[in-house]
Amino acid sequence: MAGMAEVELGELAQQKATSIPVRVFGERMVQDHSEANDQLKVIASTKGAQFPAELEEKQKATMQNLQKLSSRDFDREYMKQMVASHEQTVADFKKQAESGNDADLKGFAASSLPKLEGHLKTARSLSEATKTWKR
Numbered sequence: 001m002a003g004m005a006e007v008e009l010g011e012l013a014q015q016k017a018t019s020i021p022v023r024v025f026g027e028r029m030v031q032d033h034s035e036a037n038d039q040l041k042v043i044a045s046t047k048g049a050q051f052p053a054e055l056e057e058k059q060k061a062t063m064q065n066l067q068k069l070s071s072r073d074f075d076r077e078y079m080k081q082m083v084a085s086h087e088q089t090v091a092d093f094k095k096q097a098e099s100g101n102d103a104d105l106k107g108f109a110a111s112s113l114p115k116l117e118g119h120l121k122t123a124r125s126l127s128e129a130t131k132t133w134k135r
Helices: 002-016 018-046 057-068 071-099 103-130
Strands: none
Touching: 002 018, 002 057, 002 071, 018 071, 018 103, 057 071, 071 103
16 A cells, blocks of 8 residues: 555646756656555565555545645645654564565565665655755
């Protein structure tokens, strides 16, 4: 779910962000999380699991709230959301990589962590930068 949300929110950032770095970050989210989602779909299919078809209600609400914003307000809130979601995702992936029961998912989590930690570092940096921007 989180990966799907990152892709959809990244697409929205490419359309609405006023800052080039935020737009580029959105593009990176679409690319990186689409690739990860494709990998997870393969793992899910080999396990007989269903990949989610749509976002959860909380993620839909976040998307709707961001769609209402414009200008620097969008950039600030989008980056704030990216920090929060990547903090949670990094924690979840660390837990899975360290103590997961499924070898395929454990390996996927471990191999994905460096990229996710890079996303989090960039998100934090951009989020801090957006706090100083004039409206």
